[in-house]
Amino acid sequence: MASDATAVTHNSEPSYLDYKGKHKGIFAWILSTDHKRIGILYLVALMSWFLVGMTLGVLIRLKLLMPGDFLVGPQTYNAFFTLHGVIMLFIFVIPGIPAVFGNFFLPIMLGAKDVAFPRLNLLSWYLYIIGGALIIAAIFLPGGAPDTGWTFYIPYSVRTSTNMIITLSAVFILGFSSILTGLNFVTTIHRLRAPGMGWFKMPLFSWGLYATGWIQIIVTPIIGITLLLVIIERVFGVGLFDPSLGGDPILFQHLFWIYSHPAVYIMAVPAMGVISEIIPTFSQRTIFGYKFIAYSSLAIAVFGSLVWAHHMFAVGMSDTGEFVFSLLTFLVAIPSAVKVFNWTATLYKGSISLDPPMLYALAFIFLFTIGGLTGIIQGALSVDIHLTDTYFIVGHIHYVVFGTAGFGIFAALHYWLPKMIGKMYNIKKAKAAFWVIFVGFNILYFPFFILGWLGMPRRSYNYLPEYQVYHVIATVGSWIMVAGILFMLYNLLRSVFSGEKVTARNLWGGETLEWTVPTPPPLENYEEIPNVVDGPYEYKQNDIVEEV
Amino acid sequence: MEKQVAQHIEKPGHSYGKYIVVWLALLTLTAITAVVAGVNLGEVTIAVALIIASIKSYLVLTVFMHLNVESKPFKIFVLVALFFLIVSIVLLFSDFSNM
Amino acid sequence: MSTQEHTAAAHVHRDDIGSRMGMWLFLFTELVLFGGLFFMYSVYRYLHHQDFYIAARSMNVFIGTTNTVILLTSSLTIALSIVAMQNGKKILSLILQGTTVIFGLVFLVNKYFEWMAEIHHGNFPGSPELLSQPPGHILFFGLYYVMTGLHGLHVIIGMVIIMIMMRFTMKDVITPDQTVKLEAAGLYWHLVDIIWIFLFPLFYLIT
Numbered sequence: 001m002a003s004d005a006t007a008v009t010h011n012s013e014p015s016y017l018d019y020k021g022k023h024k025g026i027f028a029w030i031l032s033t034d035h036k037r038i039g040i041l042y043l044v045a046l047m048s049w050f051l052v053g054m055t056l057g058v059l060i061r062l063k064l065l066m067p068g069d070f071l072v073g074p075q076t077y078n079a080f081f082t083l084h085g086v087i088m089l090f091i092f093v094i095p096g097i098p099a100v101f102g103n104f105f106l107p108i109m110l111g112a113k114d115v116a117f118p119r120l121n122l123l124s125w126y127l128y129i130i131g132g133a134l135i136i137a138a139i140f141l142p143g144g145a146p147d148t149g150w151t152f153y154i155p156y157s158v159r160t161s162t163n164m165i166i167t168l169s170a171v172f173i174l175g176f177s178s179i180l181t182g183l184n185f186v187t188t189i190h191r192l193r194a195p196g197m198g199w200f201k202m203p204l205f206s207w208g209l210y211a212t213g214w215i216q217i218i219v220t221p222i223i224g225i226t227l228l229l230v231i232i233e234r235v236f237g238v239g240l241f242d243p244s245l246g247g248d249p250i251l252f253q254h255l256f257w258i259y260s261h262p263a264v265y266i267m268a269v270p271a272m273g274v275i276s277e278i279i280p281t282f283s284q285r286t287i288f289g290y291k292f293i294a295y296s297s298l299a300i301a302v303f304g305s306l307v308w309a310h311h312m313f314a315v316g317m318s319d320t321g322e323f324v325f326s327l328l329t330f331l332v333a334i335p336s337a338v339k340v341f342n343w344t345a346t347l348y349k350g351s352i353s354l355d356p357p358m359l360y361a362l363a364f365i366f367l368f369t370i371g372g373l374t375g376i377i378q379g380a381l382s383v384d385i386h387l388t389d390t391y392f393i394v395g396h397i398h399y400v401v402f403g404t405a406g407f408g409i410f411a412a413l414h415y416w417l418p419k420m421i422g423k424m425y426n427i428k429k430a431k432a433a434f435w436v437i438f439v440g441f442n443i444l445y446f447p448f449f450i451l452g453w454l455g456m457p458r459r460s461y462n463y464l465p466e467y468q469v470y471h472v473i474a475t476v477g478s479w480i481m482v483a484g485i486l487f488m489l490y491n492l493l494r495s496v497f498s499g500e501k502v503t504a505r506n507l508w509g510g511e512t513l514e515w516t517v518p519t520p521p522p523l524e525n526y527e528e529i530p531n532v533v534d535g536p537y538e539y540k541q542n543d544i545v546e547e548v
Numbered sequence: 549m550e551k552q553v554a555q556h557i558e559k560p561g562h563s564y565g566k567y568i569v570v571w572l573a574l575l576t577l578t579a580i581t582a583v584v585a586g587v588n589l590g591e592v593t594i595a596v597a598l599i600i601a602s603i604k605s606y607l608v609l610t611v612f613m614h615l616n617v618e619s620k621p622f623k624i625f626v627l628v629a630l631f632f633l634i635v636s637i638v639l640l641f642s643d644f645s646n647m
Numbered sequence: 648m649s650t651q652e653h654t655a656a657a658h659v660h661r662d663d664i665g666s667r668m669g670m671w672l673f674l675f676t677e678l679v680l681f682g683g684l685f686f687m688y689s690v691y692r693y694l695h696h697q698d699f700y701i702a703a704r705s706m707n708v709f710i711g712t713t714n715t716v717i718l719l720t721s722s723l724t725i726a727l728s729i730v731a732m733q734n735g736k737k738i739l740s741l742i743l744q745g746t747t748v749i750f751g752l753v754f755l756v757n758k759y760f761e762w763m764a765e766i767h768h769g770n771f772p773g774s775p776e777l778l779s780q781p782p783g784h785i786l787f788f789g790l791y792y793v794m795t796g797l798h799g800l801h802v803i804i805g806m807v808i809i810m811i812m813m814r815f816t817m818k819d820v821i822t823p824d825q826t827v828k829l830e831a832a833g834l835y836w837h838l839v840d841i842i843w844i845f846l847f848p849l850f851y852l853i854t
Contacts, residue, residue, distance in 0.1 A: 116665050183672040190621060191665040218632050221676045225683035229793065237773040238789045240687060245789070246782020251690055254640055255683055305632060306639060321643030562733045571723040575716060578847075582712050585852035597848035604719075605841045612726045613837045614830075619664070622671060629675040633682050637689060644690050 013527070015422065015520040033118035034523060038125050039104030040420070045125075046092060046100060047489070049132060053087040056080050058482055061444075061475040067463045074461040078147035079162070081459055083139065085150030086167065090174045091132055093405035094263060097270035098181055098216075099128070101412045102209045104420055106185060108514045109203050111194025111532060113524045116187040120180050127177035134170035138163040149459055151256060154241040154249040158233050165234055168227040175220045178266070182216025185209050194513075196532035203512045203536045204293055208273025211297035215262045215269075219305060223259035226252065250315055257308035265304040267401055268368075269297055271408025272339055275361045278415055279343050281510040282358035283350025286537040289342040296335035303332040313384045322381055329379035336372055340365060355508065356430040360411035363438050367403025371396055374449065392452025398445045410437075413492060418507055422520040423499030425491050433488035440481025447474045512536050570611045577604050663827040670831040674838045677801070681842050684794050688849060691786045698783020703853045705770065706791075710761050711851035714754050715843065721750035722840045725809065725833045735823045737816065744813045744829075747836065751806040758799055762792075791850055798842055805836045 014020070016036040023031050029041060060080050063071050072080070103121065107114050115121050139145045143163040148156050157164055189210045193202065230252075232238050239245030241252045280287045287293060309317060309325040343365055352358070374396040378384045387393065418424045447470040452458075456467045463471070506515040513532075517525055581600045585593060610616040615623060692699045728743035769776030770788050777785055812832045815821045821829050 113660075116662070117669055120669075179673075179676050183669055183676075186672060187665050187669045190668060191662055214628070217672050217675055218629065218679060221680040222683045225680050232793060238793060239772075240786065240789045240793070245778075246691075246695065246786045247789075248690070248694075250643075251687060254643070255686065258636060258683075306635060309639070309643065317643045318646035320646040321639075324639065324642045562730050564727055564730055567723055567726045567730070571719065574719045578712065578715050578719065581848055581852060582708065585708075585848070594848070594853055597852050598845075601844050601848055604844050608722060608837050608841055608844070612722050613834055618667070622668070625671060625675070629678060633679070636682075637686055640686060640690065641693070644693060 013518075013522040015518065016523050017421070017520055019523045031122075033114075033122050035103050035107055035114050035118065035121060036420070036521060038121050039100050039102075041125055042095065042099040042103060042128070045129060045132065046095060049087055049091045051489075053084055053092055054482060054485065056084040056087065058478060060084060061471075061478040063461075064463075064471045065468075065475050067465065067468060068461075075144075075147060077461045078149075078459075079139075079145035082146045082149050083135075086135065086146070086171070089150060089263070089267075089401075090171055091128075091135065093267040093401060093409075094174075094178060095128060095181070096267060096405050097274060097408055097412060098185065098209055098212060098266075099124075100409075101205075101274065101416060102181070102185060102270060105416065105514050106188060106206060106209055107192065108517060108521060108525050109206060109512055110189065110192055111197060111513055111526065111530045112188065112192035113526060113529075115184050116191055117184050121184055124177045124180040124184070127173050127180070131170045131174035131177060134166050134173065138166040138170065141166065151260070152227065152230065153256075154230070154247075154252040155243070157230050158242065165231050168231050172224055172227055175224050178216050179220045182213035182220075184213075186213040186217065189213075194530050194532050200291065200294065201532060201535045204276035204287065204290065204297075205270075205273040205512075207294040207297045208269045208271075208276070211301040212266050212269045215266050215301050215304070219259045219262045222255055223263075226255040226259070250312070250317070253312050253315060254309065257311045258305075261308040261311065262301070262305045264401065265300050267405040268408075269300055271364070271404045271411075272297070274408045274412045274415070275343060275364050276339075277510070277512065278357045278361040278411055279346050280537040280539065281415075281508050282353045282355060282361070283347050284353075284509060284539045285346055285350040286539055287342065288345035288348075289338075290535070290537070292338050293342050296338045299335035300332065303328065303335065307332050310379060310384070313381060314388045326379055326381045330376065333372060333376055333379075336368075340369060340372075354431075355414075356427060356434060357411050357415035357508070359431060359434045360407050360414060363434070364404060364407045364411060367399050367407060367441070371399030371401075371403050375400065386455075387452055389458055390452035391448045391456045391458055394458050395445050395448030395452060398448070402441070402445075410434075410488065415508065416514075417492060418495070418499075418502055419514060419519055419521075421496055421499075422502055423495045424502045424507075425495035425499055429491045430488065433484050433491060436484030437481055437488060438484075440477050440479070440484050443477030444474050444481050445477070447471075447477075511538055566611060570607050574604050574607060666827045666831060667834070670834050674834060677838055678842075681794070681797070684790065684797070685845065685849075688790050688794070691783065691790065695781075695783025695786060698781045699787050700853060702780075702784045702787035703850065705765075705768065706851045707761060707764070708851050710757055711847055714757050715847045717750050717754050717757070718840045718843050721747045721754075722837050724750065725836050729826055729829050729833055732816070732821060732826050732829060733823055740829075741813060741816050744809055744816065748806050748809050748813075751802050751809075755799060755802060758795065762795075765791075794846060795850070798839070798846060801839050801842070805832075805839050808832045808835055 016034055019034075021028060021032070029037055032038065059072075060077070063077055063080070103115070141163055143161060146152075146160070146162050146164055146167040148160055148162075148164070152164075152168065157168075189202070189206055193199075229238075229240055233241060239247050241247040241249055243249060276287060276293055307325060307329045309321060310329045313322055313326075374392070378387055378393065378396060414425070414430060451467055451470045451474075454467065454470075456463055456470075503519055505517065505519055507519065508515075513530065514521075516530070577600050581597050584596050584600075587593070609626065615626065724743045725747040728740045728747065731737075731740035731743055765771065765788075771777065772789060772792060777788060809832055812821065812829050815828060
């Protein structure tokens, strides 16, 4: 956007990385309330956990090369997929983009010096680390790693002898971390926008974080109380879900999914916000239908809270309930589709550059479309009765969650990491890694749809011989994808230590405020808060297109 | 848009009076609920009790918690939270009330 | 519009509206936390209407009503303590804050005796007397202990918060010009009161 002054910061001011405050060494980081340092702290922890979750995925795929007894026993296998889900969801993609890129860039993109509650922000990170530490404890303490699946269904979550209480406490604490981040961002967006930046002059990434923040605040406590009740049942024998005491295990599922369905929008909506930033920059065109995209983020938050029982179509709900939830599930696709149409329309007659961030953004649109369409398939009751709890679902969730949140994180890394650290990665290597990942991803996950259609159940240690060929293809795909991911991470990590130094403020030709501050940004972002005049994404290309 | 002029809420005259009046109303409503509970009106009893509880909550929210002098976003926030709770329970019952 | 026009030049960032907004958002999380329990109560009461009615007969309406009056009055005292501080009456504010804490303590003591009485009658999770009852009866008491227990925990948290505010008041961190911390503490306490306003009829008055 054209501010009437580019951000006034003297280049002689030290960047946030070099700033010397009252703490020394490691304490300058782990006691820092600077949103940028907290973003980096989250980045390091998040990517470390990602490698753990990814390793578990590789191990699962290795076991599934052969049916029956192979490599590990069934108990270990159950622990593998439970931890893979818990780590990837609660520790990687839910904190994900808000914790790293929201923390780092939201204040800068709004023209602010920090978030509304910087100390609460640091507390969020401490809670995140404690939650992660408890998961490590759950794995290694006697009792053994949890084996219930990440959904902790009753009655097994009460009866299993594995370390459930520690695991559930970890998820509770991670939920609290998530709530505080959401609360911080919602307040920041209401209160700290620069003068002149009305709601509809905010970047779309902010709109995404705003909608996500509301979901985090409103629904996370539901899983908090539900998991707390499971702990209480294990410790005190209060059988609120125990059928022998009149409790209803289906009620557990309802409560669990009232959070866990909107949770997938906590994962996806910030990533959609990232894509809404990248597409205009690399098309050098303003986003098509800004207001529609902004409102669609809110609509996803609202509708996404009304569809939870589509995870339960085969458990024995009433016909009325099933009908209502199926109908609502179809409706939630509409705002998502609006985004896909608008991103595509933005590309039209744009000046497209296929830099790495754009490659990941385009892949996002492709993968999300496949994932989303398979979601609609599952929303149809008659079809879902056959597909639920099969590999079709596993294919769907990886296309939507990995395809949006995962590729969103990869896209954001390639877009913003150089701004964060002042070093550029190798573009050629980044593009090569992208293609390996993209091809590997589809070889890995597309067969899941076929497996599911043919009847292969999910979370199953054993399987019929006719499924093996698809499992082998998928496992080979996993190796290709992982090789690509490791190559991508190596390229990015190398740039941290010996990448080409970049000091240009605007690395990609973006028009939002983060491209007006120095690279890397100084401690308080702005010496003078900018006065905002125009909306975001005001590109020259806009005028050319309108003349046609 | 929110008015940003005052950094703290203006309470007219900083008076104790209106809080005491609301407190007396709350006590009265509590007494009414307890009395109504003694009368057997079947399902109506619990409906009346919940309506009175809602009125009491409304008084606490608007007067004690100053919602009536906060800017519009705060009021919208409360409605959003209530909307979520109400819609969720209605949808929950779409399953349980039709078994 | 934003606060930045006023705070950009200010050396210390202060945003009372933002502080209250943060507290309100946090209160929603508490509301939904208990909301989940209220959902369960609603479903189980619907499914076991008669058993709930019978189980509720053993609740002590007198203690329940007394506790309701205590909490409502404690809400009054914390609200008045803010007015007192804004009027510059530091000692009066401190007394009112302290009174609120004492009311909280009395509430908890009453609850303790109430729980002891129920446990004495064999109405506790896992007891043979309770387990011999129909499922709705067991669920009623399960919900009773969890909901009033969680609520009691929040009363304790609220008391601690207000005691911290008392210390801030004594140290002049809270002044007639800077009351937002006390207001936030008050908001928390009022929410604890509102939750009880709904718990009271659902457990004590459904007979």
